[in-house]
Amino acid sequence: MWIEKNGPTWRIRDLVDGKKVTLESGWPNKTSANKRLITLKADQLRGDFIDPRAGQLTVAAWVAQWWPGHETGLKPTSRQSEGSRLRMHVLPLLGHLALSEVDNVAIQAWIGKLLAGQPDLERPGKWVRRPLSAKTVRSCHGLLHTLMGAAVRARKIRTNPCADTNLPGLTPKEMRFLTEPEAGRLHAAVPEHWQPLVLLLVSTGLRWGEAVGLAMSQLDVLGGRLTVVRAMHEMADGSLIFGTPKTARGRRTVTFTPKVAAALAPLVVGKGRDELVFTTPGGHPVRARNFRRGWLEWTATAGLSGLRIHDLRHTQAAWLISANVPLSAISRRLGHGSIAVTDGLYGHLLPQVDAGILTAVSAALEHVDPALVTAEVEAELSEVE
Numbered sequence: 001m002w003i004e005k006n007g008p009t010w011r012i013r014d015l016v017d018g019k020k021v022t023l024e025s026g027w028p029n030k031t032s033a034n035k036r037l038i039t040l041k042a043d044q045l046r047g048d049f050i051d052p053r054a055g056q057l058t059v060a061a062w063v064a065q066w067w068p069g070h071e072t073g074l075k076p077t078s079r080q081s082e083g084s085r086l087r088m089h090v091l092p093l094l095g096h097l098a099l100s101e102v103d104n105v106a107i108q109a110w111i112g113k114l115l116a117g118q119p120d121l122e123r124p125g126k127w128v129r130r131p132l133s134a135k136t137v138r139s140c141h142g143l144l145h146t147l148m149g150a151a152v153r154a155r156k157i158r159t160n161p162c163a164d165t166n167l168p169g170l171t172p173k174e175m176r177f178l179t180e181p182e183a184g185r186l187h188a189a190v191p192e193h194w195q196p197l198v199l200l201l202v203s204t205g206l207r208w209g210e211a212v213g214l215a216m217s218q219l220d221v222l223g224g225r226l227t228v229v230r231a232m233h234e235m236a237d238g239s240l241i242f243g244t245p246k247t248a249r250g251r252r253t254v255t256f257t258p259k260v261a262a263a264l265a266p267l268v269v270g271k272g273r274d275e276l277v278f279t280t281p282g283g284h285p286v287r288a289r290n291f292r293r294g295w296l297e298w299t300a301t302a303g304l305s306g307l308r309i310h311d312l313r314h315t316q317a318a319w320l321i322s323a324n325v326p327l328s329a330i331s332r333r334l335g336h337g338s339i340a341v342t343d344g345l346y347g348h349l350l351p352q353v354d355a356g357i358l359t360a361v362s363a364a365l366e367h368v369d370p371a372l373v374t375a376e377v378e379a380e381l382s383e384v385e
Contacts, residue, residue: 001023085139108166111141186298203257
């Protein structure tokens, strides 16, 4: 490895497979080029040397190498969402850059563009690229962090430029919970065919895909329990797939009340073990986008416009918390990845639990005589002395 003058600047050269190749160029003077040469040689001696030419690979070219192996380890839904983010938000703005050019400045500029969007100058009020929410931008950045981390492990670049990114803050969305009277109004507004599904969702906290993907073999109506082992998802091309639950703890047994059992009982008549519990009136699988059309109408009729299907899951959690059910039990019932997730989502609903804790502690202290405790402590200390 050596330096040599190349026109007005200096470059660093090396022998690779018996051929002279340029590792780096554009150094303004001999001193700066020599300092860089010393650094590269030191890296070589430590075994940390990364060929600068490796970082000249473009982001698009690296994605083409990295993605096929990466996607094999993803669930179909994750493969679809991450693939979409690559195609729509990463490659159009960063794909032309060399890996070595993707630094903190480039990443911050990219985030700014995602947040701002790109208006269509030829069509006022239209967008070439719509602004993204902070949550979506953070998801895109997480994907970029992963692919650049893979480039580090492949010795294309030395460090991950995504490590110190200033990301947009998240504004917590106000959760919506149904009161018992509101749940009654909703039940009355929902057509009879769909009432068992809505009742199951609000009374068990199942995720949408877990409920509509429920097979007869997973349901024990007489025992008042069901087993969650899979979830149904609708892909971008309209196909329906069955995958594992969202988290490892998503595989679980969930109990339900006799009222829910009575609503489910007619649905099991004449069905085989592999058939779906919930179907359309025509016997087809329930698709979210089709169900949502009716949902908007039913919630409006019930005076609950804006209520999301997922809010039924939040409602179940809120009802359990109001009944002083421990968070650990709620976490298991909802299939959260950890109790920390449950606490993060619903911990703010626990003031009454805190009050109960203080009441219990106060009651216990009523049986403690401070004078007696002081005397016992002093006696123990005198024995030690």
